[in-house]
Amino acid sequence: MIAYLGGVSLEGGASTTATFLHRFILCISRHPRVQARAQKDLDAVVGKDRMPQMDDITQLPYIEAIIKEVHRFYTTSALAIPHATSTDESVEGYFIPTGSIVFMNIFGIYHSEELYDDPLVFRPERFLESEFGTKSGADTAGLRGDLHFGSGRRICPGSHLANNAINMNALNILWGFDITHVSGENEGRDLPITPEDFTSGMAPGPKPFKCNIKPRSERHAALIRKAFSEARSIFRMFEHELAVDEFISAEEE
Ligand code: HEM
Structure with a gap:
C-alpha cells in the first residue's frame, strides 16, 4: 500500500510540475516585458545578495499573477480526470443519470470569452485587476482561483506541494536568469496553443523549443x-x- 501511494504521488506530481515549468519558461521567453517587470520586483524585494526564499512570494504579487496566468493560459490538465455521478442529477434542464461519466472542462472555463478579456492573450496583469483575472462584470459565481487542480472529492491532493514547488522554482528562475527567445522576435504573439504543439498525456508539455538561459x-x-x-x-x-x-x-x- 505504501509503495502504491508513493508511486501514485510520484506519477501525479512529477510530470505535472515539470511540464508546468516548461510552459512557464516558454511564456517567459516570449514575453520580455513580463520578465523585466518580475525582475524589477525581485530586485526590490530580494536584492542581489541572497537567493529568494519561499516567503518572498507573498511580497511579489506580479510573480503570483504570472504563475496564475500560466495555469490559465496553458491549463495543465485540460479535462482533469473523469468523474462519475453517484446520484441522479439535473443541471440546467439536463438530466444526468447515476453513473454518468462527467468531465470538468477546465480549459474551456479558462478560455471563456464570457469570463476573460482576450482569453487567448497571455497577460498576467489581468490577475492584478481582479481576483480571478476575470473581466469587469463577469459572473464569477462558483469560480475558484485553483480550478486547475480539479474539483470535488477527487481534487488534486498534491496542490500544496505543487504550489510550493512552482513558487520556489518561478522565484529562482526569474531571480537568477535571463530567458530569451532565440530569434528575439515575435514578443507575445507566437505562444503555441494548438494540441499539435504539445506532447500527449494527462499533463502535456510543449514540444521541444529553443530559448537562451543565461545568469543575470x-x-x-x-x-x-x-x-x-x-x-x-x-x-x-x-x-x-x-x-x-x-x-x-x-x-x-
Ligand atoms: C502543476 C501541478 C499540478 C496540477 C496542475 C495538478 C492537477 C491535477 C488535476 C486537474 C487532477 C484531477 C482532479 C479532478 O479530477 O478533479 C489531479 C489529480 C491528482 N493529482 Fe495533481 N496536479 C499537480 C501536481 C500534483 C502533485 C505535486 C501531486 C503529488 C505529489 C499530485 C497528485 C495527484 C493525484 C494522486 C491525483 C489523483 C487524485 C484522485 O483521483 O483522487 N498532483 N491533479
Missing part, C-alpha cells in the same frame, strides 16, 4: 553555484548516478 550577472551565478554546492549532500542521495559530481568538482577546482 556573475554575482547571481556565484550565489547559485554556492547554493548548489550546499545542497550537494541532498543531491547525492538521489542523483549519485548522474553527472552532478562532475559539475561540483569542476566548481571546486
Whole structure:
C-alpha cells in the first residue's frame, strides 16, 4: 500500500510540475516585458545578495499573477480526470443519470470569452485587476482561483506541494536568469496553443523549443553555484548516478 501511494504521488506530481515549468519558461521567453517587470520586483524585494526564499512570494504579487496566468493560459490538465455521478442529477434542464461519466472542462472555463478579456492573450496583469483575472462584470459565481487542480472529492491532493514547488522554482528562475527567445522576435504573439504543439498525456508539455538561459550577472551565478554546492549532500542521495559530481568538482577546482 505504501509503495502504491508513493508511486501514485510520484506519477501525479512529477510530470505535472515539470511540464508546468516548461510552459512557464516558454511564456517567459516570449514575453520580455513580463520578465523585466518580475525582475524589477525581485530586485526590490530580494536584492542581489541572497537567493529568494519561499516567503518572498507573498511580497511579489506580479510573480503570483504570472504563475496564475500560466495555469490559465496553458491549463495543465485540460479535462482533469473523469468523474462519475453517484446520484441522479439535473443541471440546467439536463438530466444526468447515476453513473454518468462527467468531465470538468477546465480549459474551456479558462478560455471563456464570457469570463476573460482576450482569453487567448497571455497577460498576467489581468490577475492584478481582479481576483480571478476575470473581466469587469463577469459572473464569477462558483469560480475558484485553483480550478486547475480539479474539483470535488477527487481534487488534486498534491496542490500544496505543487504550489510550493512552482513558487520556489518561478522565484529562482526569474531571480537568477535571463530567458530569451532565440530569434528575439515575435514578443507575445507566437505562444503555441494548438494540441499539435504539445506532447500527449494527462499533463502535456510543449514540444521541444529553443530559448537562451543565461545568469543575470556573475554575482547571481556565484550565489547559485554556492547554493548548489550546499545542497550537494541532498543531491547525492538521489542523483549519485548522474553527472552532478562532475559539475561540483569542476566548481571546486
Ligand atoms: C502543476 C501541478 C499540478 C496540477 C496542475 C495538478 C492537477 C491535477 C488535476 C486537474 C487532477 C484531477 C482532479 C479532478 O479530477 O478533479 C489531479 C489529480 C491528482 N493529482 Fe495533481 N496536479 C499537480 C501536481 C500534483 C502533485 C505535486 C501531486 C503529488 C505529489 C499530485 C497528485 C495527484 C493525484 C494522486 C491525483 C489523483 C487524485 C484522485 O483521483 O483522487 N498532483 N491533479
